[in-house]
Amino acid sequence: MADLHGANGEHEMFREALGAAAIDALSDEEMKSVLEHVAHCESCSAELSALRRYASQLSYAAPIEPIDQARSDRVRKQLIARAKADRQPLEISSAKLTTSKEDIVQPQIPKRRVVNWVTAAALAASVVALAALVSERRGLLESLDRERAGRVSEVAALRGELSERDAALSTITGPSVKVIALAAPTARPVGAVMFWDRASDQWTFIAHDLPRLELGRTYQLWLVLGTSPRSIAVFAPDALGYARVSIRMPLDPNARPQVAVTDEPGGGSTLPTTNPIMVGQVSG
Amino acid sequence: MPDTGVVSDEELLRRMHNGDADSLGRLYDRWSPLLFPLVVHLLTDPDEAEDVVQETFWQAWRHADRYDAARSDVAGWLFVIARSKALMRLRARRRRREEPLPSADAPELVAPLADPAVNAELAGRRAIVLAALAGLPPEQRHTVDLAYFHGMTQQEIAERTGQPLGTVKGRIRLALEKLRQPLAALAEGGL
Ligand SMILES: [Zn+2]
Numbered sequence: 001m002a003d004l005h006g007a008n009g010e011h012e013m014f015r016e017a018l019g020a021a022a023i024d025a026l027s028d029e030e031m032k033s034v035l036e037h038v039a040h041c042e043s044c045s046a047e048l049s050a051l052r053r054y055a056s057q058l059s060y061a062a063p064i065e066p067i068d069q070a071r072s073d074r075v076r077k078q079l080i081a082r083a084k085a086d087r088q089p090l091e092i093s094s095a096k097l098t099t100s101k102e103d104i105v106q107p108q109i110p111k112r113r114v115v116n117w118v119t120a121a122a123l124a125a126s127v128v129a130l131a132a133l134v135s136e137r138r139g140l141l142e143s144l145d146r147e148r149a150g151r152v153s154e155v156a157a158l159r160g161e162l163s164e165r166d167a168a169l170s171t172i173t174g175p176s177v178k179v180i181a182l183a184a185p186t187a188r189p190v191g192a193v194m195f196w197d198r199a200s201d202q203w204t205f206i207a208h209d210l211p212r213l214e215l216g217r218t219y220q221l222w223l224v225l226g227t228s229p230r231s232i233a234v235f236a237p238d239a240l241g242y243a244r245v246s247i248r249m250p251l252d253p254n255a256r257p258q259v260a261v262t263d264e265p266g267g268g269s270t271l272p273t274t275n276p277i278m279v280g281q282v283s284g
Numbered sequence: 285m286p287d288t289g290v291v292s293d294e295e296l297l298r299r300m301h302n303g304d305a306d307s308l309g310r311l312y313d314r315w316s317p318l319l320f321p322l323v324v325h326l327l328t329d330p331d332e333a334e335d336v337v338q339e340t341f342w343q344a345w346r347h348a349d350r351y352d353a354a355r356s357d358v359a360g361w362l363f364v365i366a367r368s369k370a371l372m373r374l375r376a377r378r379r380r381r382e383e384p385l386p387s388a389d390a391p392e393l394v395a396p397l398a399d400p401a402v403n404a405e406l407a408g409r410r411a412i413v414l415a416a417l418a419g420l421p422p423e424q425r426h427t428v429d430l431a432y433f434h435g436m437t438q439q440e441i442a443e444r445t446g447q448p449l450g451t452v453k454g455r456i457r458l459a460l461e462k463l464r465q466p467l468a469a470l471a472e473g474g475l
Contacts, residue, residue, distance in 0.1 A: 017453075019456050020431070020456050022460065023431050023460070025438045027437050027439060051460060053356050053360065053468070054463070055432075055460065055463075056356055056361075056364050057413055057470045058413060058417075058428070058432050059322050060406070060409045060412075061410060062321050062325060067316075067317060071330065072316055072320060075312075075334055079309070079341050079342065080305050080306075083305035083345050208342065
């Protein structure tokens, strides 16, 4: 039975590669074919799981190098802030979004406002559109997960390029940092945090699970003082919805700005033209 | 925030799943001292390592429910996430030819005494893994080092060391066979 013999030869060949697979020492292509075999070979599947389980213990032997404590503390702080923002999406009340007259410090806005976007009503209107985006997003993530399992290089390349940009960006820490959690007006589909270091005028924005926008559209980040939106940056999340923006921008340390994200035409707008996808305000 | 060590990693994940951000902090305090060096060592870029560590814990936060105790302990799960994220970046870089492979005479795994900041259990596990690695013939140990801690593929190791690919494959296979017993015992929770 040639078929059986062939299948068995294949099995033996892949069997021998499982150790290398467990420690990720295969090329993408090799890994892909090994995983294809493993998917329909119970014995190899069990063996690969066992190998991975114990091979992961090798990490305990990672060379111990001194960690930059400030760096580690910064990551911890950002994680906690992101996690808190992630689980409290409905803290943004309509009251917070309505600016009081005393707050209006900068009246240099054109009279013709395209959208009266800083209102609770506008936020409510965006919920439906956002829900649609989120379900689309889920599909994308699932397909990305599948691709990931096959270690398709596109995601890796995107990640790599993103990190390159990120590496050039400085981040922030210290007692002068204000944390602004941004939330979407619906139950936690997306979330973001802005860190404002009032001592160094450094602003760092981190968002996750952002839906992919339509072609020709871009995300735009705004700082709103009183009723005056100031564009901070246009940005695009990576394939997994992660984005980080870091800029230096002086602002009165006592200011209580709002931070908002909108979906704008490519290149961005001078004033927001759509309802914000996420908003947040400096508290206390 | 002192970690009394009373709460298990699994319990921390359960709490994280229920929205407790402080438990994420505790998990971070427990495992970031090990994840940071692992990732820095792979990527050799502290800024990128910072991103990977942050994304690793973020994934643990978002997908705490995906942890499967039957497949690994929590630390092993975190290692796998961190390592795969780091490798994706590393290999993307190498594909673009921006990243030289580490030299073949990359430093051997050494056994520095555990950092006092690292807790006793960690030090114990570390000692077991280092002992297991020390029991390998030098060429096997070196091959595992290049693959696991420098993120090189078999092919890359062969090119870099000038050894035939078949030899490299054989070394990895033999090394993992020898590591199986001590590491599997560790993975099953034995110390
Ligand atoms: Zn098989």
